[in-house]
Amino acid sequence: MKRDLISIEDLSERHLRDYLELGRQVEVMSPESCRQVLAGRILGVLFYEPSTRTRLSFEAAMLRMGGQVIGFSEVLNTSVAKGESLADTIHTVERYCDAIVIRHPREGAARLAAEVSRLPVINAGDGANQHPTQTLLDLYTLQNLFGRVDGLRVALVGDLKYSRTVHSLFHALARFKDVKFRFVSPETLKMPEYVIEATEESAAEIIEMSSLEEALAISDVVYMTRIQRERFPDPLEYEKVKDAYRLDRAALQHAPSHLKIMHPLPRVNEIATDVDSTQHAAYFPQAGYGMVMRQGILAHLLGGKL
C-alpha cells in the first residue's frame, strides 16, 4: 500500500518517533550514500501558492538523496490557471514522477490529492489546516537540541489562535510523555479551546500566561511565532501587543543558559537580530534540520533504503 504524509493527526506517538529515527539515520549517512537512496526517482513539487523555505528544502532534500525534481511554484502560466481541477492535475502529473509534494490554499487539498493519486503524496501545507513536515522538523529539532522530546517544557509564544504550526506542534507534542506547555499570548490570540480539546491525550501541564519574561524562566524551549497585524480587528490592539512578544538579547540576559529559541520563519521583528549570535538561537539550525527531516520522509515514502 502506498504511504502518504497528510496530517499530524494521522500519526501516533510511535509513528512520530519512527520519523525522528529516519532523520537520525539520514544524518549519519555519507553524502555519497545519500545520493544512492533515491537515484533515478523524480519528485513532483506542486506549489499552488508561494513558499520559499518549504519548497527549497524539499527540492534540496530530493537532490541530496540523488533524485530529481519537476514542478511549479505558482499557478500562473499553468493548466490550473485555465481552470483545470486538482484531480485532473494530479492524474496528469503522476504519470511523470514517483511522488508528489503539494502546497495548496484550500484546506483538505492534500488529502484529496492522496485519495485520487496512486503515488505517495506529501502535504506541504493546505490552507489553515496542516503542515505536517513542519511539525516533524520541529520535533526533530527538539530531539537534536535536547536529546529527547519527552519531559520538555515548551513555551508557545505569539499568535496561538490562528497559527496552524502551533496547533499541529501542540497536538504532536501532547503525544509525547510529560511535555509541559506554557501558552504565551495576548488575550485576543489565545489558544482556542477547540484545539486543546481535540487532543486525545491530556497534556501533562498547560499554563496560560501573558508575560514572555516569566515564560523564559520556566521553559527549556521557546517557540516564537509571528503576530500578524491583519489578525487584529482594531489596529490599536495590535500596537499594544506587538512588542510584548519581541525577544532581544537584553530580554534573554536572565534566561537559563540551556534555553533555546525556535521559530518556523520567516521572522519579522519578533526576534531581534542580536539574538542570532547567542547560544539560545536555534531557528537557523531548525531550518537545516528541516531538510534532513524531509530527506528521511522522502526516503521512507518512496521506499528508499537508508
Added chain:
Amino acid sequence: MSPEQIMLIPKIENGFVLDHIPTGSGVKVLALIRGHAELDGVVVSVGLHYTSRRLGRKDLIKIQSRELPQSFLQHLSLVVPGVTIKRVENFSIAQKIVLEPPELVDNLLRCPNPGCITNHERGVTTCFHLVRRDPMKFRCNHCERWFALDELENRLKLR
C-alpha cells in the same frame, strides 16, 4: 397517547412511525422526506405539538413505505438525534429503535468550511467522522475541522 389523539392521526397498516421528534423539528423531517427521491409518492401523516411525557410537546410522523433508505436515516439522525423509529406491520409495532448518530457520514453532507477543498472541486465525495458524542461533533475528513450538529443541519446533500 390518549384515545382522542389517536383519532387525529390514523393508524397505519405497514410502515414507520417517527416518534419523539422535538416539537418544531417535524417540519424539518418533512423537508428531509421531500429531499429523498426514494420516498417520492409515499403516504405521510404528520402530527405536530402532541403532549409528551418525556418532551412536554412532540411531533410525530408516519411514513407508509416498506423501507427507509439508509441515506434518509443518516440525515434523520443528524437533524433529530435520538428520534424513535417504530416499524409497523399489520397495525402493530414489529420493531422499535432509537436512532443513534452514525460513526461515519459518507457523502451525505457538504462541508460548512468555505475554505474546504470539497466546496471547490467538482465531483468530490465528502466524509465526516463522529469524533465526540457529548456534545456531538463531526470532523470533516478533508479540512479536518470539527462541526457541531447545528452547523451541519443545513448542509445536508439532498436532491
